[in-house]
Amino acid sequence: MNLSTDFNWRKRKRFDIVFRFVCAAATVCAVAALFLVLANVVIDGAPHLTLQFLASGLSHRPGEAGILPALIGSVYVVGLAVLIAAPVGVGAAIYMEELSGRRTRLRRYLRILTANLAGVPSIVYGLVGLALFVRWFSLGQSVLAGALTLCIVILPMIVVVTEEALRSTPPTYREASAGLGADSWQTVRLQVLPVAWRGIVTGLILSIARATGETAPLIMVGSAYYVTGSPGGLLDRYTVLPMQIYNWASDARPEFHAAAAAATLVLLTFLLSLNAVVLMLRNRARSST
Amino acid sequence: MAIRTSERDPGQRFALRLRQSSARSLTLLCACSLLALTLAVLAVLTSQSAPFFSAVPLKDFLLGTEWRPTLTGGQFGVLPLVAGSVTIMIGSGMIALPLGVLSAIFLNEFAGAKLRSALKLPLELLAAIPAVVYGYIGLFYVTPMLRHVSKAFQASNATSAAIVVGLMILPLVSSLCEDAIHAVPRALREGGYALGLTKAEVTSKLVLPSAYSGIAASFVLALARALGETMAVTLAAGSTPLLAFAPQKGMATMTSYIVTTSEGEAASSSARFASVFAVGITLFALTLAMNLLAVRLVDRFRRRYL
Numbered sequence: 001m002n003l004s005t006d007f008n009w010r011k012r013k014r015f016d017i018v019f020r021f022v023c024a025a026a027t028v029c030a031v032a033a034l035f036l037v038l039a040n041v042v043i044d045g046a047p048h049l050t051l052q053f054l055a056s057g058l059s060h061r062p063g064e065a066g067i068l069p070a071l072i073g074s075v076y077v078v079g080l081a082v083l084i085a086a087p088v089g090v091g092a093a094i095y096m097e098e099l100s101g102r103r104t105r106l107r108r109y110l111r112i113l114t115a116n117l118a119g120v121p122s123i124v125y126g127l128v129g130l131a132l133f134v135r136w137f138s139l140g141q142s143v144l145a146g147a148l149t150l151c152i153v154i155l156p157m158i159v160v161v162t163e164e165a166l167r168s169t170p171p172t173y174r175e176a177s178a179g180l181g182a183d184s185w186q187t188v189r190l191q192v193l194p195v196a197w198r199g200i201v202t203g204l205i206l207s208i209a210r211a212t213g214e215t216a217p218l219i220m221v222g223s224a225y226y227v228t229g230s231p232g233g234l235l236d237r238y239t240v241l242p243m244q245i246y247n248w249a250s251d252a253r254p255e256f257h258a259a260a261a262a263a264t265l266v267l268l269t270f271l272l273s274l275n276a277v278v279l280m281l282r283n284r285a286r287s288s289t
Numbered sequence: 290m291a292i293r294t295s296e297r298d299p300g301q302r303f304a305l306r307l308r309q310s311s312a313r314s315l316t317l318l319c320a321c322s323l324l325a326l327t328l329a330v331l332a333v334l335t336s337q338s339a340p341f342f343s344a345v346p347l348k349d350f351l352l353g354t355e356w357r358p359t360l361t362g363g364q365f366g367v368l369p370l371v372a373g374s375v376t377i378m379i380g381s382g383m384i385a386l387p388l389g390v391l392s393a394i395f396l397n398e399f400a401g402a403k404l405r406s407a408l409k410l411p412l413e414l415l416a417a418i419p420a421v422v423y424g425y426i427g428l429f430y431v432t433p434m435l436r437h438v439s440k441a442f443q444a445s446n447a448t449s450a451a452i453v454v455g456l457m458i459l460p461l462v463s464s465l466c467e468d469a470i471h472a473v474p475r476a477l478r479e480g481g482y483a484l485g486l487t488k489a490e491v492t493s494k495l496v497l498p499s500a501y502s503g504i505a506a507s508f509v510l511a512l513a514r515a516l517g518e519t520m521a522v523t524l525a526a527g528s529t530p531l532l533a534f535a536p537q538k539g540m541a542t543m544t545s546y547i548v549t550t551s552e553g554e555a556a557s558s559s560a561r562f563a564s565v566f567a568v569g570i571t572l573f574a575l576t577l578a579m580n581l582l583a584v585r586l587v588d589r590f591r592r593r594y595l
Contacts, residue, residue, distance in 0.1 A: 012487055012490065013487065015487070015489055015490070016487040016488060016489040016490070018489075019488075019489035019492070019493065020399055020488070020489065022391060023391045023392070023394050023395035023398075023399060024395055024399065025391075026387065026388045026391035026392045026395065027391070027392040027395045027396065027400075027408055027412075029388060030388050030389075030392050030411075030412055030415070030456075030459055030463070031408055031411045031412065033415065033456050033459075034411045034412075034414055034415050035411070036430075037418065037422075037423075037426055037456070040426065040429075040430050041422070041425075041426075044429075087319070088319045088322050089319070090319075091315065091316045091318075091319030091320070092316065092319040092320040092322060092323055094316045094319075095313070095316035095317050095319060095320040096320060099312065099313045099316050099317075100317075110320055110323060110324075112584075113323050113324060113327050114323055115580070115584055116327075116577060116580055116581070116584075117323060117326060117327060117330075119510070119513060119576060119577070119579075119580035119583075120330065120517075120573065120576065120577070121514075121516070121517025121518070121519070121544065121572060121573075121576055122517070122519070123517065123519045123544050123547055123548060123569070123572070124330065124334070124517070124569055124572060124573050124576075125330075126547075126548075126551075127333065127334065127337075127547065127551075127565065127566060127569045128329055128330050128333045128334075130551065131333040131336075131337050131566075132329060132333060152326055152329075155322070155323075155326065156323070156326075159323065183305065183306075183309045184309065184313075185308060185309040185312040185313065186305075186309075188312075209417060212419075213418075213419025213420070213421070213422075214419070215419065215420060215421045215519075215520045216420070216519035216520050216523075216544070216548050219548055219551070219552050220547070220548065220551050220552075242419055242421045242520075245421050245422065245425060246421050246424070246520065246524065249421075249424065249425045249428060249429070249524055250524060257429060260425060261425070264422050264425060267419065267422070268418065268422065271417050271418070271419070272414065272417060274417075275413075275414060275417045279410070
């Protein structure tokens with residue numbers, strides 16, 4: 001006791017309590033922010049969210065406006081983007097982690113490239129898509145141009161998460177496999193991928209979520225302001241869900257703001273359920289090891 | 290299995306070798322796409338902004354204080370756009386950095402395992418909400434709240450953009466800080482307790498200084514993300530170029546200029562359109578510099594503890 005008073009115990013104890021309180025308050029603030037955001041969207045959007053809203057097309061009359069073309073457009077563009085980006089990204093990660101052998105310098109350069117590409121703002125990829133796909137390849141403002149643009153937005157992310165999944169496979173698996181005389185591709189196919197697939201799928205689901213919410217690059221490559229029909233082919237014009245939210249939210253007429261909230265609700269429901277799937281996969285992975 | 294193949298005929302062995310080398314070259318091809326993408330980004334930004342820079346001197350672009358593009362010419366000083374971006378970046382940092390570090394400390398040092406996993410989930414979900422939704426929230430909830438406090442706030446203002454972007458980058462800060470704090474060796478903490486330090490003292494005087502470079506890296510990465518953020522800023526802060534520190538007013542950023550200008554103008558080839566790429570290369574250079582700095586900081590942190 002004597003000792004503690006020497007060191008100004010009371011003051012230190014007070015600092016300890018205040019510090020704990022501040023840390024806890026910060027965490028509560030952050031979590032409360034999420035619930036505030038969600039609650040606001042639900043309160044505003046839920047009344048407007050009818051079956052008719054989901055099943056009808058765009059309209060200049062706010063009461064009749066719906067999101068069907070945007071939903072179909074999102075599915076087209078995001079699906080195509082992930083179909084292109086996933087094999088390329090996973091392949092690149094497999095090369096960097098497993099098959100590059102003794103080419104350590106190449107591996108290091110590729111890693112630096114990936115890290116920097118992942119940090120490039122998505123709007124810059126929008127500029128690239130605009131110059132490259134829309135104009136140079138003259139794909140115009142089509143589903144294909146949008147999908148290719150989203151594809152380069154999510155490619156670095158897919159590489160990063162796949163690399164992480166591969167890296168978390170225990171090295172003893174590889175050593176044992178090599179010890180039995182397997183070459184590196186056999187090791188990847190028979191030992192590493194069966195363990196790492198869950199992590200890879202998790203990463204791909206997250207990339208779907210990212211691509212679905214991405215707006216800026218698609219505005220750049222001309223996701224249309226007003227499309228009444230749903231896209232049929234790869235070269236048709238299209239609109240996507242976040243694009244509709246942006247248009248309705250920036251509309252001067254307040255009647256459209258409820259439509260924006262309802263569309264947001266649909267988008268968030270989809271994204272949060274993707275995240276729930278990811279969490280489930282992660283928890284199962286944790287309990288199985 | 291692999292042992293048995295070596296006893297088999299040379300045809301089998303050839304097939305195996307073929308598969309190995311084709312897998313290797315195929316995945317190498319995939320990896321080369323990263324190189325191609327990097328080159329494409331650089332080539333597009335430089336070649337498309339070249340006509341702009343041949344018309345507008347670099348000095349006028351970088352140091353000009355007025356951004357007023359017209360269809361034929363106008364003033365192209367990028368400073369107001371950079372100022373808008375930086376204002377919102379700093380504002381969002383003022384929210385996300387302290388909240389992020391403090392919540393990382395709370396989750397790592399104070400919360401039990403159960404509370405920790407219960408709180409981590411909503412924190413991570415903040416990152417799952419797309420930017421356009423944050424823009425919507427900024428425009429329709431944060432701004433009215435601010436205007437309730439003071440009528441000085443305009444319908445589009447930098448403050449509401451900074452608040453929502455702060456929320457957006459918060460999970461990035463907190464999860465990276467958590468990793469950094471978690472990597473600090475246990476022995477360091479136990480040494481502190483053995484000397485009779487309180488938990489707050491151990492955390493603030495031992496753990497945080499040790500995790501310094503990791504925390505700094507998370508700050509830089511998060512701020513780079515805020516700098517490149519587009520939709521939330523475009524919706525909440527508007528698109529009026531303004532070179533002044535006026536967080537109650539709307540201001541254009543580099544990103545919002547790019548997106549609002551190219552919206553619906555994808556086919557044109559005016560001077561205004563070329564300026565989009567000039568602003569794009571500026572943004573690219575700034576975020577690249579920040580990311581490289583973050584990589585260096587992470588490297589330093591790794592060398593120390595991992």
